[in-house]
Amino acid sequence: MTKITFVDAAGQSRTIDAEDGSTVMESALKNSIPGIEAECGGACACATCHVYVDDAWMEKLGKPEQMEEDMLDFAFDVRPTSRLSCQIKVRPEIDGLSVTTPEKQG
Amino acid sequence: MSEIIKTDVVIVGAGPTGLFAVFELGLLDIKAHLIDILPKPGGQCAELYPEKPIYDIPGFPMVTGQGLVDNLLQQIEPFGPTFHYNEMVEGLDVLGTPEAPAFRVRTDGGKVFEAKVVIVAAGGGSFQPKRPPVATIEAYENKSVFYAVRKMEDFRDRTVLIVGGGDSALDWTLNLHPIAKRIILMHRRDEFRAAPHSVNAMRELVASKQMDLLIGQIAGLKGEDGRLSAVSVKTADGVSDVACDRMLPFFGLTMKLGPIADWGLNLHEQLVPVDTEKFETNAPGIFAIGDINTYPGKLKLILSGFHEAALCAQKAHRYVYPEKKLHFQYTTSSTNLQKKLGVA
Ligand SMILES: Cc1cc2nc3c(=O)[nH]c(=O)nc-3n(C[C@H](O)[C@H](O)[C@H](O)COP(=O)(O)OP(=O)(O)OC[C@H]3O[C@@H](n4cnc5c(N)ncnc54)[C@H](O)[C@@H]3O)c2cc1C
Ligand code: FES
Numbered sequence: 001m002t003k004i005t006f007v008d009a010a011g012q013s014r015t016i017d018a019e020d021g022s023t024v025m026e027s028a029l030k031n032s033i034p035g036i037e038a039e040c041g042g043a044c045a046c047a048t049c050h051v052y053v054d055d056a057w058m059e060k061l062g063k064p065e066q067m068e069e070d071m072l073d074f075a076f077d078v079r080p081t082s083r084l085s086c087q088i089k090v091r092p093e094i095d096g097l098s099v100t101t102p103e104k105q106g
Numbered sequence: 107m108s109e110i111i112k113t114d115v116v117i118v119g120a121g122p123t124g125l126f127a128v129f130e131l132g133l134l135d136i137k138a139h140l141i142d143i144l145p146k147p148g149g150q151c152a153e154l155y156p157e158k159p160i161y162d163i164p165g166f167p168m169v170t171g172q173g174l175v176d177n178l179l180q181q182i183e184p185f186g187p188t189f190h191y192n193e194m195v196e197g198l199d200v201l202g203t204p205e206a207p208a209f210r211v212r213t214d215g216g217k218v219f220e221a222k223v224v225i226v227a228a229g230g231g232s233f234q235p236k237r238p239p240v241a242t243i244e245a246y247e248n249k250s251v252f253y254a255v256r257k258m259e260d261f262r263d264r265t266v267l268i269v270g271g272g273d274s275a276l277d278w279t280l281n282l283h284p285i286a287k288r289i290i291l292m293h294r295r296d297e298f299r300a301a302p303h304s305v306n307a308m309r310e311l312v313a314s315k316q317m318d319l320l321i322g323q324i325a326g327l328k329g330e331d332g333r334l335s336a337v338s339v340k341t342a343d344g345v346s347d348v349a350c351d352r353m354l355p356f357f358g359l360t361m362k363l364g365p366i367a368d369w370g371l372n373l374h375e376q377l378v379p380v381d382t383e384k385f386e387t388n389a390p391g392i393f394a395i396g397d398i399n400t401y402p403g404k405l406k407l408i409l410s411g412f413h414e415a416a417l418c419a420q421k422a423h424r425y426v427y428p429e430k431k432l433h434f435q436y437t438t439s440s441t442n443l444q445k446k447l448g449v450a
């Protein structure tokens with residue numbers, strides 16, 4: 001199990017145990033984390049699973065692929081730390097990851 | 107009012123469920139018109155995951171979203187359904203009685219239908235343009251903020267801020283450029299998803315100072331009574347105002363329940379409750395099938411929608427042909443059904 005922390009736009013933080021091999025988005029939904037809609041169910045086709053990754057984790061996660069970068073065009077208030085959580089695979093190396101959910105998924 | 111289109115059944119939504127309903131109705135000699143706000147058939151399969159594989163369609167070990175839609179279109183072709191695309195069903199009025207129902211269906215494009223049965227196959231709701239989450243944007247919509255260009259004239263001699271980096275944003279940049287006073291294209295990064303030739307054409311206009319390109323994002327709107335005067339934008343240099351009197355944001359589509367909420371149907375968490383024998387709603391003659399409905403044990407799967415389509419067609423037959431008795435038949439062995447399919 002890998003721990004992931006979600007901080008909402010108001011600053012409240014929730015830490016969950018995520019299953020390795022699933023995605024950060026799936027783990028959020030499974031644990032009823034507010035602020036992630038994931039309308040397309042992880043197909044990288046909706047941009048409603050947008051999160052801001054904690055600065056400290058940016059390098060470890062690596063760069064988003066072209067498809068994800070393109071889909072981020074459909075998100076709002078995109079920042080250099082923006083990622084689509086359905087494209088981040090849960091794995092032991094990201095134990096302790098912290099992400100912030102945006103105020104609105106749009 | 108435009109001419110009224112009379113038909114047996116109006117199907118709201120041309121997703122996989124609506125498409126297969128045409129087949130099941132067709133076998134029972136029931137004619138259908140389908141209406142969808144999208145410019146094409148297939149609902150989620152075509153809009154959200156055309157290239158992705160589906161593994162749980164009975165009889166198909168693997169088929170892509172678009173592949174399934176293409177097959178369904180081929181399967182229903184013998185029944186000659188009529189498609190009305192780019193139209194959102196807005197109004198649904200009851201004309202008949204519970205025993206002999208009849209309905210009037212109105213679209214936002216002004217089309218009017220009269221039908222004996224309405225099948226709501228609206229999935230997750232109608233696909234609608236995403237609204238940028240900035241304060242007061244609603245007040246400007248359809249006055250100075252538009253999500254589509256319906257009339258080019260609305261943009262003549264205007265300063266238009268187009269936001270986005272895909273084909274819609276680039277195409278309208280190029281199409282409106284000759285008639286607008288000034289076009290400003292804004293995108294969050296200096297990389298565009300749109301077709302390379304339109305990106306090149308845009309870059310040439312920018313190089314010759316015939317339009318402006320901004321790398322940034324929307325931060326707020328300024329204006330009065332729905333009349334936009336400026337958009338405040340966030341760029342690498344901070345927040346500043348861009349004067350304009352029209353804005354066209356292109357951020358893709360999202361599914362919203364939409365007008366279905368106003369049709370007098372019972373709703374449970376944005377879904378329409380139905381019985382599991384006929385998949386009829388609380389309003390006799392109005393059925394709900396596919397992702398839009400709910401009942402104990404409901405699974406939002408394509409195959410559930412197909413099953414529901416077959417069963418609701420049986421009851422629809424009673425409304426459309428109250429005098430006729432239905433005999434159960436197989437497509438394999440019934441010459442009658444095969445004639446309808448054009449294979450006998
Ligand atoms: C990424 C992803 C993967 C999936 N994978 C599978 C899978 O492997 N197997 C499976 O069985 N299912 C899968 N699904 C679910 C499947 O796509 C849905 O169950 C199916 O699309 C539902 O079909 P539908 O016809 O009921 O609704 P939809 O496909 O949602 O179509 C409804 C249509 O109605 C239109 N509409 C709604 N309201 C209006 C209105 N007022 N006026 C005009 N038009 C309107 C909409 O624009 C839309 O086109 C997947 C879904 C997603 C997002
Ligand atoms: S869930 Fe739709 S893009 Fe991530």
